């Protein structure tokens with residue numbers, strides 16, 4: 001038995017809670033559980049053969065260099081690939097303004113370190129990404145929610161919040177938001193960029209899902225309208241290649257990048273050289289756009305199956321969002337629903353989801369459910385909704 005060392009823990013640990021999702025994921029790892037819970041991509045769509053071939057080619061071509069330490073900014077050809085891709089999507093970025101990170105989750109940690117002292121305010125959507133809340137909590141941030149509606153956050157609310165709270169930054173997920181699936185409209189994106197410039201507001205634009213649009217037309221990123229250099233654009237290969245590679249990135253102006261680089265060095269020296277080489281080889285030796293198309297089709301189909309099954313089976317009093325891409329939809333239950341209690345009954349029936357509560361940085365949200373539709377096959381989605389709806393009707 002080890003001695004209790006909690007008296008020696010840092011003050012920040014007082015705020016930290018284990019993630020409900022991580023706890024739920026332990027249950028959903030059992031194969032007979034139908035999971036709408038984690039944000040797991042469809043494993044059968046991972047490009048296993050292509051990644052195997054890329055790994056082989058990397059070791060043949062680069063030999064021991066592939067296993068050596070590398071630059072903290074990342075592997076230059078991969079940074080160039082990312083910058084070209086950003087330019088194709090209407091963003092101004094050069095390779096030197098791109099840093100490769102260990103997942104985009106690491107960017108959130110580095111950005112927190114760069115901007116946040118204890119008590120500093122972060123503006124967020126309400127609800128927002130659970131692990132962003134956790135990450136910024138490490139720096140003892142305070143969260144101030146920005147009012148939102150079906151088109152995402154409401155930019156007109158920002159100036160008053162900025163004046164009142166002097167936030168260090170706005171954290172936003174404009175495409176198919178996690179957890180709601182909601183997309184910020186184009187006029188609002190332009191407005192956010194304009195307000196950021198006028199009020200000297202830093203915007204952290206987190207965009208893991210933008211390429212997973214299965215309906216409607218793409219909308220340029222907020223950074224597209226950012227002439228003042230206030231927007232830090234964050235994305236990842238987790239949803240377009242595979243999350244196990246742990247490859248994300250940030251595109252930011254040079255002065256921000258110089259500071260992030262110091263923090264990156266202190267955090268882990270650099271992101272895995274081998275994984276970066278494999279990803280770059282995969283991207284240049286294959287047709288990633290065709291692969292993406294397969295993912296989009298599958299997720300579009302799964303979304304339609306989930307939406308149809310919910311329509312057919314959920315009782316009155318439940319409503320949900322209609323995302324045009326990404327991996328999640330967001331269910332609002334009746335006022336008196338306790339989604340945590342529902343989860344207990346759901347797990348007994350071998351179906352899982354994430355209760356909405358933990359996505360609200362300022363509390364509340366007991367009657368919401370986040371449903372993921374990327375991970376389960378259509379048959380399992382139908383069966384999962386059948387079980388879940390029976391519990392909703394009983395409860």
Ligand SMILES: Cc1ncc(COP(=O)(O)O)c(C=O)c1O
Pocket residue numbers: 039102103104105106129173178206208235236237238243246247248
């Ligand atoms: C909004 C958002 N940001 C960041 C991440 C982190 O992704 P990764 O670290 O795998 O790039 C996720 C993962 O689900 C996410 O949903």
